[in-house]
Amino acid sequence: MQKWPPLLAGLLVHHAQGYLGFHTPGHKQGRGAWPEWRNLLGEQVFSLDLTELPGLDNLQEPQGIIKEAADAAAAYFGAEKSFFLVNGTTSGILAMLLASCSPGDYVFIPRYCHQAVVHGLILSGARPVYLQVRFHPELGLPGAVENSVLEKALLEADVQPRALFLIHPNYYGLVGDIQAQVDLAHSRGIVVLVDEAHGAHFCASSRFPTPSLQAGADMVAQGAHKVLGAFTQAAFLHCGRGFADLGRLRQALRIVQTSSPSYLLLASLDVARYQCSQEQEKWEKLAEFGLELRQKISQIPGLMAPGEELREVPGVVSFDPARLIVNVSELGVSGFEAAFWLQKERQILVEMADFQNVLLILSPPDLDYREKILAACRDLAMALKGSGKLENPLLELENIPLSPQVLTPREAFFAPREEVAVSSAEGRVAAEAVTPYPPGVPVIFPGEEITREALEYLTAWERAGGTWPGQERGTIQVVAD
Numbered sequence: 313m314q315k316w317p318p319l320l321a322g323l324l325v326h327h328a329q330g331y332l333g334f335h336t337p338g339h340k341q342g343r344g345a346w347p348e349w350r351n352l353l354g355e356q357v358f359s360l361d362l363t364e365l366p367g368l369d370n371l372q373e374p375q376g377i378i379k380e381a382a383d384a385a386a387a388y389f390g391a392e393k394s395f396f397l398v399n400g401t402t403s404g405i406l407a408m409l410l411a412s413c414s415p416g417d418y419v420f421i422p423r424y425c426h427q428a429v430v431h432g433l434i435l436s437g438a439r440p441v442y443l444q445v446r447f448h449p450e451l452g453l454p455g456a457v458e459n460s461v462l463e464k465a466l467l468e469a470d471v472q473p474r475a476l477f478l479i480h481p482n483y484y485g486l487v488g489d490i491q492a493q494v495d496l497a498h499s500r501g502i503v504v505l506v507d508e509a510h511g512a513h514f515c516a517s518s519r520f521p522t523p524s525l526q527a528g529a530d531m532v533a534q535g536a537h538k539v540l541g542a543f544t545q546a547a548f549l550h551c552g553r554g555f556a557d558l559g560r561l562r563q564a565l566r567i568v569q570t571s572s573p574s575y576l577l578l579a580s581l582d583v584a585r586y587q588c589s590q591e592q593e594k595w596e597k598l599a600e601f602g603l604e605l606r607q608k609i610s611q612i613p614g615l616m617a618p619g620e621e622l623r624e625v626p627g628v629v630s631f632d633p634a635r636l637i638v639n640v641s642e643l644g645v646s647g648f649e650a651a652f653w654l655q656k657e658r659q660i661l662v663e664m665a666d667f668q669n670v671l672l673i674l675s676p677p678d679l680d681y682r683e684k685i686l687a688a689c690r691d692l693a694m695a696l697k698g699s700g701k702l703e704n705p706l707l708e709l710e711n712i713p714l715s716p717q718v719l720t721p722r723e724a725f726f727a728p729r730e731e732v733a734v735s736s737a738e739g740r741v742a743a744e745a746v747t748p749y750p751p752g753v754p755v756i757f758p759g760e761e762i763t764r765e766a767l768e769y770l771t772a773w774e775r776a777g778g779t780w781p782g783q784e785r786g787t788i789q790v791v792a793d
């Protein structure tokens with residue numbers, strides 16, 4: 313008989329009791345749902361949309377089925393302890409920083425990081441020491457922290473950093489020398505926190521890069537909805553062997569998470585872990601598939617899907633074969649234009665576009681779409697073939713100088729602020745992170761003086777079709793004079 317993952321099994325047992333519920337949620341297991349909505353989603357979605365009830369569990373203090381499921385996740389991913397997250401990898405990043413850093417503590421952070429890291433600094437009051445990340449000049453791809461950059465930063469630091477924050481992999485599936493960097497940090501008594509939003513599938517097979525827990529990371533926030541099949545928002549937070557202050561971490565999680573977690577999201581985490589553990593063969597095929605697609609796409613005139621070349625990106629030692637990057641710059645168009653063409657002409661939506669590339673996330677169900685992907689690439693190249701090579705303004709992100717940090721991100725957040733036009737923001741101190749999305753990497757960090765180069769980059773991004781959320785178009789929030 314099929315053995316269900318524990319959290320899902322618990323939900324089904326509860327449902328089988330046929331209770332008449334006088335508790336939240338107000339749709340009353342579908343009895344009160346708008347009929348069209350219920351018909352659309354199906355009865356079971358409502359029956360299983362439960363809350364903390366006798367026989368179920370409590371996310372803030374798991375003792376029952378959530379604990380069982382989290383323990384199973386810890387065993388599978390190789391953690392000492394795992395927590396379920398219903399507010400994305402974002403909540404894991406916030407909790408890691410809150411749990412391990414106190415106001416004034418220094419944290420080493422790659423300049424190419426997700427905005428959640430900056431928001432974690434605002435919450436914790438920690439001070440960033442940014443590590444510059446270089447780009448590959450032709451591919452226009454951001455690399456990883458280089459060992460030499462980390463070593464130099466450690467040498468120059470006149471304070472003992474509390475933590476090193478790493479992104480493993482970056483949005484493009486590129487990974488740095490995590491083993492060496494974890495070892496180096498640990499040898500100096502520095503805690504290693506990792507954003508593994510895009511790497512939950514790494515432990516499915518050795519065909520993928522080394523998972524950061526295996527490299528000895530102390531805490532890892534890991535997305536389960538980006539590549540694995542969990543519902544959107546579902547993620548894990550794992551503790552490695554080195555992290556001790558579980559009490560503070562639990563409290564941090566209570567700060568950043570809802571007290572009414574969706575059991576559908578929680579069950580989807582349990583199922584995603586279970587499914588991944590059962591489907592090693594499919595993941596191995598997927599790794600092979602990603603490499604094969606690269607080869608075939610690179611044979612199409614005007615397109616290039618880098619594989620082994622990715623190891624030439626600064627700081628990169630390995631890459632995720634399931635992250636397909638298609639560089640379109642030889643066609644003379646931007647990645648934004650290529651993505652738009654694929655959407656409009658082939659009903660294909662990609663994960664992300666940038667100045668030079670479109671990025672496709674592959675997971676096992678895509679194994680059936682080899683011909684569709686290849687045909688769309690061939691047609692794209694034929695349709696958009698232009699002349700000349702697109703200039704690569706992405707390089708400017710790397711070239712944006714690290715500007716003086718006038719305030720910490722937390723001080724900048726709480727300082728009186730005003731909104732100014734982008735055109736008059738140069739030299740002002742940013743009150744917010746200005747973050748083109750995707751990939752959600754800030755170009756301007758709160759507390760820093762805004763440089764001309766950063767503003768030029770944002771203008772180019774917008775002109776090329778990119779956007780950034782969080783503020784009125786054409787304005788930036790700065791610390792009031």
Ligand SMILES: Cc1ncc(COP(=O)(O)O)c(C=O)c1O
Binds near residue numbers: 483535
């Ligand atoms: C590298 C990276 N880290 C963290 C996040 C945040 O993850 P989530 O959207 O699950 O909160 C993202 C989201 O795109 C990301 O790309």
